[in-house]
Amino acid sequence: MKDIHIGIIGGGLMGREMASAFARWCALTDVTVHPVLTAVADLNPATLAWFDCIPSCTQKTTDYHELLANPAIDVVYVAVPHHLHEKLYLDVLAAGKDLFAEKPFGIDLASARRIVQATEASGRFVRCSSEMPFFPGAQRAFEIARKGAIGRVLEVVSGFHHSSDLDPTKPANWKRLNATCGEGGVLNDLGMHACHLPLRLGWKPERVFAQLQKGYAQRPDGKGGHVNCDTWDNALLHTWTSISGEAVPLRLEMKRLAPGATNTWFIEILGTQGGVRYSTAETKTLWLFERDKEQWWKRTDLGFGTVFKTVTGGIFEPGFPDVIQQMWAAYLMEREGLLDGRFGCATPQEALATHEIFAAALESQRAGSVVTL
Numbered sequence: 207m208k209d210i211h212i213g214i215i216g217g218g219l220m221g222r223e224m225a226s227a228f229a230r231w232c233a234l235t236d237v238t239v240h241p242v243l244t245a246v247a248d249l250n251p252a253t254l255a256w257f258d259c260i261p262s263c264t265q266k267t268t269d270y271h272e273l274l275a276n277p278a279i280d281v282v283y284v285a286v287p288h289h290l291h292e293k294l295y296l297d298v299l300a301a302g303k304d305l306f307a308e309k310p311f312g313i314d315l316a317s318a319r320r321i322v323q324a325t326e327a328s329g330r331f332v333r334c335s336s337e338m339p340f341f342p343g344a345q346r347a348f349e350i351a352r353k354g355a356i357g358r359v360l361e362v363v364s365g366f367h368h369s370s371d372l373d374p375t376k377p378a379n380w381k382r383l384n385a386t387c388g389e390g391g392v393l394n395d396l397g398m399h400a401c402h403l404p405l406r407l408g409w410k411p412e413r414v415f416a417q418l419q420k421g422y423a424q425r426p427d428g429k430g431g432h433v434n435c436d437t438w439d440n441a442l443l444h445t446w447t448s449i450s451g452e453a454v455p456l457r458l459e460m461k462r463l464a465p466g467a468t469n470t471w472f473i474e475i476l477g478t479q480g481g482v483r484y485s486t487a488e489t490k491t492l493w494l495f496e497r498d499k500e501q502w503w504k505r506t507d508l509g510f511g512t513v514f515k516t517v518t519g520g521i522f523e524p525g526f527p528d529v530i531q532q533m534w535a536a537y538l539m540e541r542e543g544l545l546d547g548r549f550g551c552a553t554p555q556e557a558l559a560t561h562e563i564f565a566a567a568l569e570s571q572r573a574g575s576v577v578t579l
């Protein structure tokens with residue numbers, strides 16, 4: 207096993223999730239790299255204190271420049287609010303480190319373009335976090351679509367639903383403010399999840415009609431007052447894409463106001479000969495459509511058929527921490543040139559493409575009309 211020393215900037219929700227994935231790396235059986243969490247930077251000393259439970263993490267600092275100056279660190283993962291993405295990503299690259307960036311890869315399209323430019327100029331290995339395609343059901347849907355086994359594709363729906371904003375008493379955080387989340391709001395928040403597999407399949411939207419909705423205009427600020435919330439909370443993007451020369455409807459759904467949904471990623475691809483439907487609401491269940499003299503929707507239990515093999519028995523259920531770990535295995539193995547045809551993480555170009563879609567969606571909402579990308 208080759209040790210790769212990792213620094214994390216931003217030890218909040220995602221910073222800690224990643225740290226825990228490294229801590230149980232022994233679950234993976236077919237990787238030759240081993241992430242060693244070496245340093246963490248966060249503005250909040252209480253957040254830094256959580257990392258005391260990781261013995262290898264010996265550098266804890268409130269100044270991320272100190273982490274970037276640490277010569278032992280090979281890869282930096284950055285999980286901070288969106289208005290800080292560009293500055294921090296460019297600083298990581300300027301420090302000569304490889305970067306695992308968080309979505310949406312800059313606060314808007316112009317920012318994403320500058321990050322891609324800097325990435326290309328740096329020659330560093332850069333990928334963007336997007337873990338949902340690493341669910342075994344997502345992988346099966348991807349493979350079925352990639353092999354063209356379902357005949358002429360008739361329509362595609364890909365989405366991500368939360369219900370986190372339904373409760374009006376929930377205090378606002380930076381994700382509810384345009385200044386820190388970006389004008390895209392829920393597009394910036396959940397859009398990469400909905401776009402990743404269609405983009406990997408080459409199904410980029412060509413025309414977009416967007417329906418964007420806001421949630422509560424005010425929320426508690428958590429300190430006894432209120433704060434104005436100005437981000438879009440729900441987004442339905444009705445798009446046309448091109449598959450094998452045919453125009454195909456592709457609907458992208460991103461919602462923070464989806465009654466009943468906690469953290470639900472889903473995809474449905476329907477064709478003339480077959481189809482596939484998968485949702486993390488039923489983690490193991492894959493639905494396959496088949497057409498003969500009769501038509502069937504077949505349901506199968508998938509088990510633990512992950513991209514990278516693990517000690518976990520094949521009949522068990524995968525979850526969010528598992529796909530986070532799979533995504534890191536893909537990042538680190540691809541960085542070593544050892545991906546061997548397995549599913550790789552979202553590329554800077556794919557992240558840029560999501561911003562092109564979001565910018566077109568915002569323009570469509572403003573104009574109330576279809577926008578060509």
Ligand SMILES: NC(=O)c1ccc[n+]([C@@H]2O[C@H](COP(=O)([O-])OP(=O)(O)OC[C@H]3O[C@@H](n4cnc5c(N)ncnc54)[C@H](O)[C@@H]3O)[C@@H](O)[C@H]2O)c1
Binds near residue numbers: 336
């Ligand atoms: N891949 C996913 O499924 C997923 C899920 C949630 C969030 N995200 C993304 O992860 C990123 C972070 O989101 P989060 O939910 O972890 O946010 P969070 O608010 O929980 O954590 C952000 C952390 O960044 C720290 N921070 C802010 N400015 C800093 C600075 N200058 N230097 C060092 N630390 C600083 C904050 O103190 C906080 O601890 C965002 O880009 C978000 O879109 C991805």
